[in-house]
Amino acid sequence: VAVAESDRFVEAETRVAVDTLVFEKKATLDVDVDGFATLPSDLIYLEGLYSETTPLDPLLLEDYLAFLSGPGMSGYIGDSAYTILGRQLRVIPTGARTLTLFYWARPPETDGVTFTLSGPALSLVRHLKLAYQELDRGEPEVGAMEIAQYELDARRVRRRSREKRAFHDSLRSPLAR
Amino acid sequence: MNTPLRYLLERLRVGSVEPELWGDDVVLGLFNEGYRDACERSACLQALTTIPLVIDTAEYALPSDHARTLGVFYNGFPLPELNVSSAFWPEQTGFYGYDDLIGIAPTPASDGTVYLLYGRYGTPFADLDSTFEDGFPLEFYYLLVHYVRWRRWIEQGGAQHITQSRWERDQYDQGVGRLRRYARTLDRSAEPRFISPLERPRLKARLHPSVDAR
Numbered sequence: 001v002a003v004a005e006s007d008r009f010v011e012a013e014t015r016v017a018v019d020t021l022v023f024e025k026k027a028t029l030d031v032d033v034d035g036f037a038t039l040p041s042d043l044i045y046l047e048g049l050y051s052e053t054t055p056l057d058p059l060l061l062e063d064y065l066a067f068l069s070g071p072g073m074s075g076y077i078g079d080s081a082y083t084i085l086g087r088q089l090r091v092i093p094t095g096a097r098t099l100t101l102f103y104w105a106r107p108p109e110t111d112g113v114t115f116t117l118s119g120p121a122l123s124l125v126r127h128l129k130l131a132y133q134e135l136d137r138g139e140p141e142v143g144a145m146e147i148a149q150y151e152l153d154a155r156r157v158r159r160r161s162r163e164k165r166a167f168h169d170s171l172r173s174p175l176a177r
Numbered sequence: 178m179n180t181p182l183r184y185l186l187e188r189l190r191v192g193s194v195e196p197e198l199w200g201d202d203v204v205l206g207l208f209n210e211g212y213r214d215a216c217e218r219s220a221c222l223q224a225l226t227t228i229p230l231v232i233d234t235a236e237y238a239l240p241s242d243h244a245r246t247l248g249v250f251y252n253g254f255p256l257p258e259l260n261v262s263s264a265f266w267p268e269q270t271g272f273y274g275y276d277d278l279i280g281i282a283p284t285p286a287s288d289g290t291v292y293l294l295y296g297r298y299g300t301p302f303a304d305l306d307s308t309f310e311d312g313f314p315l316e317f318y319y320l321l322v323h324y325v326r327w328r329r330w331i332e333q334g335g336a337q338h339i340t341q342s343r344w345e346r347d348q349y350d351q352g353v354g355r356l357r358r359y360a361r362t363l364d365r366s367a368e369p370r371f372i373s374p375l376e377r378p379r380l381k382a383r384l385h386p387s388v389d390a391r
Contacts, residue, residue, distance in 0.1 A: 003187045007179055011319060018316040018359070041311070044359075061294070062248050062255055065225070069292045070252035085294075086223045086312050106315065132319075137192035140341050147348070 003136070006112035012129040013117055017107050018044050019154040022121045022161050025105040028098055035094035039087050042106040049082055049089075050100045056091065057081040064090065120157045124150060181318050182208060182305045188322050198329050201305060209301045211324030211349075212309070215317070217244040219356040220296025222312040228279070228291045235284040239277050242297040246274060250292040256281070317356045323349040 017023050024047065031037040039046070049056045057080070059067075064083040082091045091099070107116035115122055128150050135143030179187065185208070189199045216222055222244075228237050239246075249256040249272040259271040259282060269282045272291075281291065299310040309318065323345045330342035 003184070003191050004179065007184050007187075011184075014316045015319065018314070044314070044316075062250075065248060065250045065292050065294055066253055066255055069250035069254075069290070085225055132188070136188050138194060140344065144344055 004112075006110065008129045008132060009112040009115075009125065010109045012125045012132065013107050013110050013115060016117060016121055016124045016128060016154065017105070019151075020121050020124065020157045020161065021045065021104045022157065023105050023107055023116060024102065026100065026102050028100055029089065031089070031091050031095075031097050031099060033094065033096045035091040037089045037091070037099075039084070039089055040101075040103070040105070041087075042108070043103045044106055045104045046084065047102040047104060049102075051080055051097060052100075054080070056099070059083040059092075061085060064092070067092070120153075120160075124154055124157060127153065180306050181309060181315075182302060182307060185318060185322050185325075186305060189325060195333075198333070199325075203329075204325055205302060205305060207325040207328050208321050210328070211321045212302065212313075213244075213298055214324070215320055215353050215356060216298050216313070217296065218353050219360055220245055220247055221314070221317075221356050221360040222297045222299055222310060223247065223360070224295055224297045226293050226295070228293055230281065230285040230287075230289040230291060232285060232287060235282065236278045236280040239274070239279050239293075240295070240297070241277075243277070244296045244298045246272075246279070246293065246295050248294040249279070250294070251281075251289065256291075314356070314359065317352060317359075320349055320352040320356070323352065 021044070025040075025042070027040055029037045029039075049058075059081045061083050064081075064085075080091060080093065082089055084090070091097075110116065115125065117125055127146065131143055131146030131150055133143075134146055137143075182205075186199065186201070186204055189204060190196060193199060224240070224242070226240055246258070249258075257271040259269055259273045261273045261275050261280075263269065264271070264273040264280060264282045271282055273280045273282065279293065299313055309315075327342045327345035327349055330338040330345065
């Protein structure tokens, strides 16, 4: 039995993408008249949603459902807001429109030669792939050690990416945020 | 690329000195167990349904794919969860569950609709060419490798297997925890809007005017 190298790289790269959140994308999304739209299949986390240049407010799902279920706490219905149910985006007030979304994405399947991630994240991909290989090859101690090290490194890369983002945000004027 | 389950099976078999542990049928059965367990514990597959209330009927059937209740909403409010044993006390408002039923307290005195948000089970894998449901993210397929190894090694016994199975179980549990957080925070920036935690006591008072009066 052999495991294809490319399969191992696909598994490793997708896990690194979710553990580090370093791969971002922008897309447009058509919302139907009921305010529903299906999120892109490669979406890991939604970062921001805009109607032209106006950001939509995120709502907790439970608040949205409370609103949907009746008039009890319907005091707030200000600007447009959205929530996510499963893989579905729900926007209120309802009505067809086109939105722009920014999100952290799952990389497309690699062939094991060309990768979407780069820099420290790509090093993590190679590291994780080797760790899985050790685990599967009947070297559980080595594999376990490598996985533990991978998790530490992934946290570090994620933190660095967040710090970079926070720094860029701090440079923007409050009006532009 | 291989189908996901065949790839996971290859991972189990490659380099194994005990290939008899990883027979197709045994592994498929454990894949299904692990998938069901991960769906239930993480509630990564969410579904919303409505339950029409009937006058003088307190209990209603849950959907057949129901794994766990995430929230029940009625008339603009989330209903609190009650213990079955205390659901019939006077002045109780909320929902309770047992077997495949959900109960509403107090028993509805008028028609209405309850919104039920729940975590559901994924459709079981019929064979090794079956696929995961869309809501179960690709990044977490690897959990099933840890689940199967944990279960198979614990069944085999022996000091080495037991130690290793413990590590596999930890990996599986931690992964399910990550999957649960992933499912809850798909949108990472949401803040309570309609009903902040500070407002909840006031809400409760509105739901229980008699309690409030005391």
